[in-house]
Amino acid sequence: MARWDGIDEFIAVGEEGSFTAAAKTLGLSVAHISRHVTALEQRLNTQLLTRTTRKVVLTKEGEIFLHQIKHLQHAMDDATQGLATHQTTPKGKIKLTAPVMYGETFIMPIVHNFMHDHPEVEVIATLSNEQEDLLEGGFDLAIRLGHLKDSSLKARRLSARRFIMCASPSYLRRFGEPHTLGELNNHQCLIGNSSYWRVHESEREKHIKIAGRLHCNSGWALVDGAKKGLGIVQLPDYYIGNEINSGELVPILTSYQPKQEGVWGIYPPRQFVTTNVRVLLDYLVAGLKE
Incomplete structure (x- = not known):
């Protein structure tokens, strides 16, 4: 594979226009990138890049070489990923991330079923409310809730969520x-991470400011406060579905309910999805039935 040494590093520098950006993209050090690109130039006996203190520019030879070698890189990626699609049984490591509450309650039980059925799979799961960078963190799969921002990643819709405004029967009897x-201005609203609620009015989504005497960044705590009659709450349906079914909480202002949004499994942009990720996504879709 000596002929391939430095190719990925050179392509990253050529596309990013910077050793630093290339190092971030590949998850390697700047020194590693520089050393391998220099070794490639020496092996080819051709200067591919012009380096200055402020930027890196492709030489004419570098432009030609970049255009040609990218086809080989794509072919190598497709050949490698194509092998994975022919596995009949998931095996090896899969690294995933998901939001804390949703991951604990919904994702990990399905992952455990997946692992039980496929004993050769190893899972490294990071539950975090910070959106982890898939490429930088080396993640194979991330669970995202709501609207997607990064269009460069592949995504599969797993389920959906709805935000619902509700209150306890005792609160509604007391305050109407x-x-x-x-009219929300005359009510106690239970406030989570934001003092704005999403609503749908006049054919468009908007945010309204709410106020109240309870602020808490835990959805479960807000559910408890709402059940005890402290005020009105707006939460995703998976927090309050059981309470609504039991009558402990009553949906209100349903005509202003925002449209449902997706629960997504996102993964790095590849032509082929690895067997591990593909099968786990199938499990998640089945387990998170909308």
Whole structure:
């Protein structure tokens, strides 16, 4: 494979225009990138890059070589990933990340079923409410809730969530049920990470400011406060579905409920999805039935 040494590093530098950016993309050190690109130039006996203190520019020879060698890189990627698609049984390591509450409650039990059925799979799971960078963190799969921002990644819809405004019957008996958004100004609202709620009004989504005397960054704590009559809460349906079914909480202002949004499995942009990821996604879709 000596002929391939430095190729990935050179392509990254050529596309990013920077050794630093190339190092971040590949998850390697700047020194490693520089050393391998220099060795490649020496092996080819051709200067591929012009380096200055401020930027890196492809030489004419470098431009030609970059255009040609990228086809080989794509072919190598497709050949390598194509082998994985022919595995009949998932095996090896899969690294994934998901939001804490959703991951604990919904994702990991399905992952455990997947591992039980496929004993040759090793899972490294990171549950975090910070959106981890897939490429930088080396993740094979990430669970994202809501609207997707990074269009460079591949995504599969796993399920959906809805935000619902609700309150306990005791609160509504005591303070009355609001029928317009403006009436929320006369009510106690239980506030989570944001003092704005998403609503749908006049054919568009918007945010309204709410106020109240309880602020907490835990959805479960807000559910408990709502059940005990402390105020109105807006939460995703998976927090309050059981309470609504049991009558402990009552949906209100349903005509202003925002449209449902997706629960997604996202993964690095490859032509082929590895067997591990593909099969786990199938398990998640089946387990998170909308």
